[in-house]
Each structure stands twice: as structure tokens, then as C-alpha cells.
Amino acid sequence: MEKSAHAIENRADRMLRHMSGTIRFSGLVTTMRLFGLPVVDRFRALHPDVQFDIDTQERHVSLEDGECDLAMRSTD
Numbered sequence: 001m002e003k004s005a006h007a008i009e010n011r012a013d014r015m016l017r018h019m020s021g022t023i024r025f026s027g028l029v030t031t032m033r034l035f036g037l038p039v040v041d042r043f044r045a046l047h048p049d050v051q052f053d054i055d056t057q058e059r060h061v062s063l064e065d066g067e068c069d070l071a072m073r074s075t076d
Helices: 002-017 029-046
Strands: 021-027 050-055 070-072
Touching (some): 021 029, 029 050, 029 070
Parallel strands (some): 021 070
């Protein structure tokens, strides 16, 4: 089991090091400014080949229909 666990860990490490592409991220302007963009900045520092397409329009997008990859929503 230990050998299998190390193999999984090594594979995950390799996958994290070679991330690239675009993540479509949706959220309201204020929510993105306060919470989303700081996360994006930290993520991009670790994965500089990943780009973000930020959508701050006031509309609901569907994750299920592939309209975005990540949606940040505020709630009470």
C-alpha cells in the first residue's frame, strides 16, 4: 500500500507542475475583487502557464452546461 500511495503522490506532483490552459471564472465584481482575484494571483504564481478568463457579468452561468469552469457566488 505504501508503494501505491507514493506512486499516486508522485503522479499528482507531476500533474501539478505541468498545468496550462485557460480557466473560465465567473463572479460578481465585488466578490471577485475581494476574494476571487487574490486566489487567482496566488494560483498563477504557482502555475504561470494557466490563464484566467474572468466573467463579472451579472448573470447566472451554468457549470453543468460548460459556460464556465468555476463560479464564485456570495450568500448570506
